[in-house]
Amino acid sequence: MKKLITGFACGVIVSLATTALASPTLVTSLFPIHFTFNGQSKEPDADSAILNYNGHAYVPVRFIAENMGGLVGYHHESQTVSIRYPDPRPVSSELSSTQTDGAFQLALYSAKKAYSAGEPLTIWSTLENVGQTAVSLAHSTPILQYSIKDRSGTVRTEASFDAGGSVLEKDAQYLQSLTPSIIRYFNFQRSGSRDFEAFLQSPNTDILEPGIYTVGVQAVIRPQNQEEIRLYREMDIEVK
Numbered sequence: 001m002k003k004l005i006t007g008f009a010c011g012v013i014v015s016l017a018t019t020a021l022a023s024p025t026l027v028t029s030l031f032p033i034h035f036t037f038n039g040q041s042k043e044p045d046a047d048s049a050i051l052n053y054n055g056h057a058y059v060p061v062r063f064i065a066e067n068m069g070g071l072v073g074y075h076h077e078s079q080t081v082s083i084r085y086p087d088p089r090p091v092s093s094e095l096s097s098t099q100t101d102g103a104f105q106l107a108l109y110s111a112k113k114a115y116s117a118g119e120p121l122t123i124w125s126t127l128e129n130v131g132q133t134a135v136s137l138a139h140s141t142p143i144l145q146y147s148i149k150d151r152s153g154t155v156r157t158e159a160s161f162d163a164g165g166s167v168l169e170k171d172a173q174y175l176q177s178l179t180p181s182i183i184r185y186f187n188f189q190r191s192g193s194r195d196f197e198a199f200l201q202s203p204n205t206d207i208l209e210p211g212i213y214t215v216g217v218q219a220v221i222r223p224q225n226q227e228e229i230r231l232y233r234e235m236d237i238e239v240k
Contacts, residue, residue: 028053037067040176041141069120069177072206084120097233103131106144106231108217114238118207121178121237125217128173136224138165144176147216147234148186148208156186178215180206208239 031052035042044050044063051058062072065083073082093109100106104127111122125144129135140160149155168174184205193199216234223229 026053028058031057033057035063035067040143040174042067066179066181069179072180095235095237097235099231099233100130101229101231103129103135103223104219104221104229104231105130106217106219106233108215108233108235110215110235110237112237114240116240117210118204120180121183121208121215123178123215123237124175125233126173126175127168127219127221127231129168129170132170134167134169136165136167138222138224140220142176143174143219143221145218145220146176146178146182147218148182149214149216150190151212154186154190156182156189158182176217183208210239212236212238 028051031050033050035044042063044060048060048063050060061081061083065072070083073084074080075082093111094113095110096107098105098107106125106127108125109123115121125146127144142158142160145158145160147155147157184200187205187208188196188199191199191202199205214234214236216232219229219231221229221231
């Protein structure tokens, strides 16, 4: 296990571009672990180290919070990390769109048709097995892949990688919420900047500017002994 010297340790590591803080030097070890969120594998960026110190794992707060649907911000002057989550109470959807292909149904939902500026988007999707038996699937991760497009044509699609396969039981479903990370990468692409670290120092990188946006979700799956199936749904939302 590799060891390294770090000058700052806390319960989580803030993945933000900031000035280094003066503090006692600590000896930590790299901790090569893997993560799953609701059964889906996710890996942090290559430059986001997981550390082991005194038997405790220290992980990037942005990676954990955003994969749980949170928005992460950092105020340099007060050295404060802020994490915001959508209302966790059950919500109904003002918008929905569904597509069914054989035993599979893809659905996309939004709690609102219009969101206030700065308000977290409550958008989620499901892929359900509506057939009569369990199905073995080959698919990418995330299995539900989001995209955002504005009226000028700027579009960002969530990155994915080959994850092998899994079994979707009868009447079971995958559920995935729209995460702030795709909004940040969309805003970065929209900004025209080539320096992502410098872009992260800008305010409100995880917030969509007022306007109308098309949010889409795609599922590309290959049931065992069947042809590949592509399902796609989209809806327009407004940020006021």
